[in-house]
Amino acid sequence: MGILNRLRYWRRLKADxxxxxxxxxxxxxxxRHGVIVGTDNHPKWLVxxxxxxxxxxxxxxxxxxxTPRWRVSATTPLTLHPSVDERSPVGHCHxxxxxxxxxxxxxxxxx
Ligand SMILES: [Zn+2]
Structure with missing residues (x-):
């Protein structure tokens, strides 16, 4: 992997x-690292x-x-459905x- 690709890869969100x-x-x-909580067969949360x-x-x-429920189709790098729509004390992140x-x-x- 070239250094540019490595940099791009490193910048991506992973749930590893x-x-x-x-x-x-x-x-x-x-x-940029997320945690899957639970087991391989029964994942409960992505944090x-x-x-x-x-x-x-x-x-x-x-x-x-x-519900609501998200699906992780790949962890490294992360692909997630549907969108994340968070309202927290710091604002709205969608x-x-x-x-x-x-x-x-x-x-x-x-x-
Ligand atoms: Zn945010």
């Missing part, structure tokens, strides 16, 4: 960490720090028994993650 339960997720995650870098954590349900790239739909800064 795993945890048995949400309590096992470290307080600080490495940038990562929002790419807006305003310091809020995103927790998406992967369990088909609950984006699609495809092949590890974040495409913003809407982003508001609350001042």
């Amino acid at each position: 960490l795993t945890a048995r339960s949400a309590a096992d997720i470290p307080d600080r995650l490495p940038a 990562f720090d929002c790419p807006c870098r305003r310091g809020h954590r995103v927790m998406l349900n992967l369990d088909p028994g609950h 984006y699609v993650v495809h092949e590890g790239r974040v495409r913003w739909i809407e982003r508001t800064d609350r001042r």
Whole structure:
């Protein structure tokens, strides 16, 4: 892999960490790395720090028994459906993650 491709790859969002339960997720995650909580056969959550870098954590349900539910079609780099639409104290973050790239739909800064 050439250095430019390596850089592009490194910049992408990956869900390459795993945890048995949400309590096992470290307080600080490495940038651009998400955690799949649960087991391979029964993933429950996808957890990562929002790419807006305003310091809020995103927790998406992967369990088909609950709604809303997201599907991870690839973890490294990450492809996710549907879009992430988070309203948190820092604002509104709405984006699609495809092949590890974040495409913003809407982003508001609350001042
Ligand atoms: Zn955000």
